[in-house]
Amino acid sequence: MLILECSSYIFYSATIPKPQRIKRFLAPIYSLPFSTSLSSPSPCSFTTPAASSSSPLLSSHSHFSITMRTSIHLQTSPPHLLSPPVASPSLTQDSQKLLCAQHAASLVKPSTILGLGTGSTASLFLEQLSDLLSAGSLHSIVGVPTSLKTDALAKTLNIPLTDLGSHPVLDLSVDGADEVDQELNLVKGRGGSLLREKMVEGASREFVVIVDETKLVPRLGTTGPIPVEVIPFGWDYTIMKLKELFKGEIGFDAKLRTVWDAKEGKEVPFKTDNENYIVNLLFEKGISGDLRIISDEILRITGVIEHGIFIGMATSVIVAKKDGKIEILNKK
Numbered sequence: 659m660l661i662l663e664c665s666s667y668i669f670y671s672a673t674i675p676k677p678q679r680i681k682r683f684l685a686p687i688y689s690l691p692f693s694t695s696l697s698s699p700s701p702c703s704f705t706t707p708a709a710s711s712s713s714p715l716l717s718s719h720s721h722f723s724i725t726m727r728t729s730i731h732l733q734t735s736p737p738h739l740l741s742p743p744v745a746s747p748s749l750t751q752d753s754q755k756l757l758c759a760q761h762a763a764s765l766v767k768p769s770t771i772l773g774l775g776t777g778s779t780a781s782l783f784l785e786q787l788s789d790l791l792s793a794g795s796l797h798s799i800v801g802v803p804t805s806l807k808t809d810a811l812a813k814t815l816n817i818p819l820t821d822l823g824s825h826p827v828l829d830l831s832v833d834g835a836d837e838v839d840q841e842l843n844l845v846k847g848r849g850g851s852l853l854r855e856k857m858v859e860g861a862s863r864e865f866v867v868i869v870d871e872t873k874l875v876p877r878l879g880t881t882g883p884i885p886v887e888v889i890p891f892g893w894d895y896t897i898m899k900l901k902e903l904f905k906g907e908i909g910f911d912a913k914l915r916t917v918w919d920a921k922e923g924k925e926v927p928f929k930t931d932n933e934n935y936i937v938n939l940l941f942e943k944g945i946s947g948d949l950r951i952i953s954d955e956i957l958r959i960t961g962v963i964e965h966g967i968f969i970g971m972a973t974s975v976i977v978a979k980k981d982g983k984i985e986i987l988n989k990k
């Protein structure tokens with residue numbers, strides 16, 4: 659039997675991970691053509707058909723099983739190794755998201771009042787949390803969802819929920835972000851959930867952001883729009899006011915976010931959970947100037963409800979890197 663030491667970050671989770679999740683995480687790293695009936699409880703095992711195996715790690719009749727939290731046991735017959743383990747994995751973006759989500763879940767203590775973020779990374783965090791709860795490694799937590807989607811997902815995953823009115827001070831919030839700058843300011847809301855996120859995360863003593871390394875930027879607004887939630891009434895007037903505010907900013911534009919409505923056969927305004935619209939602020943080279951001043955100026959426009967710049971709110975950012983390492987950035 660060969661024991662392939664895996665860095666412990668792969669299985670931070672205090673539980674034995676669910677087969678589907680192991681498969682999703684490992685496949686991109688080792689190119690394993692997992693074929694399987696993946697219904698097994700722990701210990702779970704996967705077999706790869708010898709002929710179709712493209713992994714340098716596996717020989718004929720290779721049998722791959724996961725029996726522990728922090729190590730992978732690779733059993734071969736005959737017991738020898740064909741080639742050394744892959745030295746530095748190049749993780750896909752999805753695997754990086756899972757990695758930081760696992761790390762964040764490992765930080766949650768029993769009896770935490772927890773803000774539950776929205777988006778693909780936050781959803782992975784919720785899954786991890788649910789695993790810990792169902793394994794009994796974590797208990798007595800209660801979550802405040804930051805969107806209708808997260809509310810629905812948390813219910814599916816049996817995560818107990820509460821609301822801001824009942825818990826106006828939260829211990830911790832965990833959420834993804836679209837961009838993170840060097841001061842840990844964020845852009846959020848490209849998925850449309852910025853208002854509830856800002857309320858819940860602003861009410862948290864600690865706000866931990868989980869991102870893959872593509873989210874780190876030198877300046878906010880460089881990889882995409884900065885969303886602004888506006889009331890539908892007079893939305894085109896509000897856009898005019900936003901354009902006035904950024905007049906002279908080279909390459910600036912402000913556009914209503916729309917989605918395709920198959921029923922209507924046309925683009926219609928995207929609606930937030932609060933039945934509002936989103937205006938995307940587009941900057942050619944990112945937003946420049948004092949973010950606090952800019953934030954106040956945007957919020958002073960009457961039709962604006964909130965924007966997706968989160969200034970000084972994150973207490974730490976967990977960054978998952980392509981090479982499988984985790985970096986923690988703390989607020990100064």
Ligand SMILES: O=C[C@H](O)[C@H](O)[C@H](O)COP(=O)(O)O
Pocket residue numbers: 775776777778779780833834835836845846847848849850851852855
């Ligand atoms: O509206 C969406 C939220 O602000 C998300 O947290 C953000 O868009 C990051 O999402 P993801 O983890 O899917 O990149």
